[in-house]
Amino acid sequence: MAHIQGNIPLALKEENERFFRHFVGTPQTSFGADIGKNIRMVRADVFVPAKKSAETQTICEVEVTKDMCNIYGTLHGGCAAYLIDLCSSTSVVCYGIYNGTDGTGVSASMNIQWHRPITTGKTLKIVSNTIFVEGLIRSAKSELRDLHTDKLYVSAVHATIAGGSRTAALRKSNKAKTGEQAKL
Numbered sequence: 001m002a003h004i005q006g007n008i009p010l011a012l013k014e015e016n017e018r019f020f021r022h023f024v025g026t027p028q029t030s031f032g033a034d035i036g037k038n039i040r041m042v043r044a045d046v047f048v049p050a051k052k053s054a055e056t057q058t059i060c061e062v063e064v065t066k067d068m069c070n071i072y073g074t075l076h077g078g079c080a081a082y083l084i085d086l087c088s089s090t091s092v093v094c095y096g097i098y099n100g101t102d103g104t105g106v107s108a109s110m111n112i113q114w115h116r117p118i119t120t121g122k123t124l125k126i127v128s129n130t131i132f133v134e135g136l137i138r139s140a141k142s143e144l145r146d147l148h149t150d151k152l153y154v155s156a157v158h159a160t161i162a163g164g165s166r167t168a169a170l171r172k173s174n175k176a177k178t179g180e181q182a183k184l
Contacts (some may be wrong), residue, residue, distance in 0.1 A: 004064055012097050013044055016058075019104065022084065023086065032082045037082070038062055039126075041090060041170045046098050052134075054098060058090040061124040061147060069079075074117035080154050081112060083126060088140040088158040091128040105138055105160035112156040123147040129149040136162040 004013045024036035043059035064081065071078045085107060096103020101177040118124065137159070143156040 002039045004044055005040055007093070008046055008098065012094075015097050016044055016094050018042055018089060019039055019097075020086070021178075023089065025106075032079075034067055035062075035065075035079065035082065036086055038065070039086060043133055044090070044094050045096070052170055054095065055130050056094040056098060057088070057127065057129045058094055060087045060128070061088065062124050062126070064120055064122045069120050071122050071135050071179075072117075075119075075153075077114070078128065080114070080118075081110060082142065082155045083124070084110060084112065084142045084154070087126040088128045088142040088156065089160065091130050091140045092094045092133060092160060095130045102162065102171060103133070104137065104161050105136075108137075108159045110155060110156060110158045112132050114154050115152050118153045124153070125150075131157065138162070168169045 002010075004017065006013065006038040008016075020039075020041055024030065024039070025033045027033045030036070039060050040064045041058060041060050043057070045057045047055045047057070049055070064075055065075075068075055075177045089104075092105070123145040123146070125145045126142055127145065128140050131139040131141055133139075138161075139157060139159040142156045142158065143150050143152055
């Protein structure tokens with residue numbers, strides 16, 4: 001996990017990466033796993049502004065390949081939604097790990113704005129920030145940007161609702177194995 005930069009401890013980065021890979025799954029268990037396996041989480045940060053609750057930011061990267069594109073050679077809208085689903089969730093899960101809660105959930109809504117097409121061969125930087133995380137409701141915003149030029153291609157807000165017992169059991173199992181404290 002040394003490849004993941006950011007201000008959270010290594011153990012929390014490792015836990016966030018485990019959750020991320022769990023939700024990517026495999027081609028036998030999950031939609032899009034062949035694409036999801038190519039996403040790299042490169043940064044995870046927690047910010048604690050004065051008199052405000054913590055905010056988390058994660059950055060993921062992925063190269064746009066032919067299997068992610070439509071007949072015009074641009075990133076398919078469904079694939080953009082898939083990238084946003086996975087990557088925005090990393091910031092919410094990171095928030096949960098930091099606070100010692102289960103940050104996993106299921107999608108409730110996703111509002112996506114396409115600003116310009118993304119062509120094959122571009123490397124995307126997907127920046128995700130928590131907006132609101134309280135009780136059962138969580139939301140994050142994501143931007144798909146060109147890694148080299150920082151040009152904005154897609155922006156989105158993704159709302160989720162707390163997950164079920166399966167993810168809570170996975171978190172409990174991982175915590176028991178590591179014996180780590182959740183907060184910084």
